[in-house]
Structures are given as C-alpha cells and as structure tokens.
Amino acid sequence: MDEKKLAIIATKGTLDWAYPPFILASTAAALGYETQIFFTFYGLQLLKKDVSDLKVSPLGNPGMPMKMPFGPKWFRDINWNIPNAIQAIVPGFESLATTLMKQTIKNNGVATIPELRSLCQEADVKFIACQMTVELFGFSHDDFIPGIEFGGAATFFEFAGETDICLFI
Amino acid sequence: MEFNRDLDARGLNCPLPILRTKKTLNEMASGEILRVVATDPGSVKDFAAFAKQTGNELLSSSEAGGEFTFYIKKK
Numbered sequence: 001m002d003e004k005k006l007a008i009i010a011t012k013g014t015l016d017w018a019y020p021p022f023i024l025a026s027t028a029a030a031l032g033y034e035t036q037i038f039f040t041f042y043g044l045q046l047l048k049k050d051v052s053d054l055k056v057s058p059l060g061n062p063g064m065p066m067k068m069p070f071g072p073k074w075f076r077d078i079n080w081n082i083p084n085a086i087q088a089i090v091p092g093f094e095s096l097a098t099t100l101m102k103q104t105i106k107n108n109g110v111a112t113i114p115e116l117r118s119l120c121q122e123a124d125v126k127f128i129a130c131q132m133t134v135e136l137f138g139f140s141h142d143d144f145i146p147g148i149e150f151g152g153a154a155t156f157f158e159f160a161g162e163t164d165i166c167l168f169i
Numbered sequence: 170m171e172f173n174r175d176l177d178a179r180g181l182n183c184p185l186p187i188l189r190t191k192k193t194l195n196e197m198a199s200g201e202i203l204r205v206v207a208t209d210p211g212s213v214k215d216f217a218a219f220a221k222q223t224g225n226e227l228l229s230s231s232e233a234g235g236e237f238t239f240y241i242k243k244k
Contacts, residue, residue: 023183023184026184026188027184027187027188030184030187030188030190030191030219030223031219031222031223032222032223108182109180109181109182109185109209110182110183111181111182111184111185119188122192123188123191
C-alpha cells in the first residue's frame with residue numbers, strides 16, 4: 001500500500017487557530033501519512049522561534065465561551081456573556097482572554113503549541129514557509145525555527161497535487 | 170494480560186495519547202504488546218481508529234473507574 005499524503009495550508013496566526021494544523025499534522029504522521037504544512041500570511045506566526053506571544057481574541061467571535069479556569073465549580077460554569085462592543089473598548093481584554101485560555105489549556109491536559117510543533121518535526125512533518133509573505137511582512141529567515149523550508153505556491157502544489165487530503169485552515 | 174511496555178497517558182488530551190503511543194511502538198519489536206492507560210474519553214474511538222489505520226492490532230479496550238486501558242500488539 002502506498003503511503004497516504006496530507007497537505008495543510010495554515011493561514012491563521014492566533015493561539016486558538018494554531019491548534020488545528022499541528023494536531024491534524026502530528027496525528028496524520030502517527031497514522032503513517034506523509035505530511036506537509038504550508039504556512040502563509042498570518043500562519044507564519046506559528047513558525048516563529050518564540051510563539052509565546054500568540055493571542056486569542058474573543059472580539060468578533062461570539063462562538064467563544066468565556067469561562068473562568070479557576071475557582072469553585074459553580075463559578076467555573078458561569079458563561080461571562082460580555083458584549084463585543086464592551087470587549088473592544090476595555091484595554092487588555094485580549095491579553096486577559098489569552099491568559100485565561102492558556103490556563104484552560106493547561107487544566108485540560110491539552111498540549112502546548114511548541115510541544116505539538118516539535119512532535120510534528122520529530123515525526124518528519126515538513127514545514128514550508130511562504131517566501132512571498134516572509135518578505136511582505138518583513139520577517140527574516142532567522143525569525144523562524146530551524147528545519148523548515150521556504151518556497152512559493154508552486155512548491156506547495158508539487159506536493160499537494162499528489163495528496164489524498166488537502167486542507168485550508 | 171501480559172505486556173512488554175506500559176504507557177501512562179492519564180491526564181493527557183487529544184492527540185497526545187495517540188502520539189505517545191506511536192512513539193513508544195516505534196521503540197518496540199514486532200509482536201510485542203503495549204499497554205496504554207488513558208483518561209481521555211475520546212481515546213476509545215481514537216485507539217480503534219489508530220489500530221485500523223496502522224495495522225497494529227488492538228487486542229483489548231476496556232474502561233474501569235474513568236480509566237481506559239488498551240492492549241496493542243505491534244505489527
């Protein structure tokens with residue numbers, strides 16, 4: 001049986017959207033898929049050496065539950081339904097939401113992004129950074145973790161054209 | 170059931186139990202048996218799917234007191 005192949009395009013640079021590409025790629029690799037992720041636009045943030053500044057924003061995201069990751073159960077169960085208009089004008093709201101999200105991730109035994117990212121690399125998932133957006137955003141190759149490649153759309157299609165599954169995230 | 174290696178995946182959430190299992194199986198010889206204990210309720214379906222797709226045989230899958238135990242025979 002030929003090895004199955006998965007290609008993912010990662011376009012988002014927030015803490016929440018960092019998860020799907022790395023979870024799917026690492027799991028696919030564990031299942032025996034040859035896997036590549038092409039990081040473009042804001043997705044490039046996920047390849048930076050330091051990803052501790054990735055944030056999650058509840059702004060414009062009414063689907064995000066706002067629950068406290070500490071305190072007694074009745075307190076944790078409250079969904080803090082704060083209108084977007086208020087979130088937008090309170091300074092530091094995004095940082096607060098990010099801190100709470102990181103605590104929730106920790107409480108639930110969910111892996112951190114650096115952990116999932118290195119598990120991908122250990123499992124030979126290939127990371128390709130979009131050279132055009134690297135230049136567009138003024139990044140240099142030194143901003144990114146080692147072991148990645150730089151290429152363009154044609155590089156992506158060389159692999160994507162042969163895949164069984166191709167996802168845009 | 171006897172086993173050659175034991176993996177404690179308690180407290181870990183998707184996809185870590187599967188990733189750690191794969192890593193441990195890589196270090197084992199064909200025919201050897203790995204026992205995995207997990208607390209992630211999603212792991213029941215995930216281990217069945219993992220076995221089906223990788224060809225490693227899931228010898229048993231059971232639950233007791235909120236813990237899930239899997240015995241996997243390496244291909």
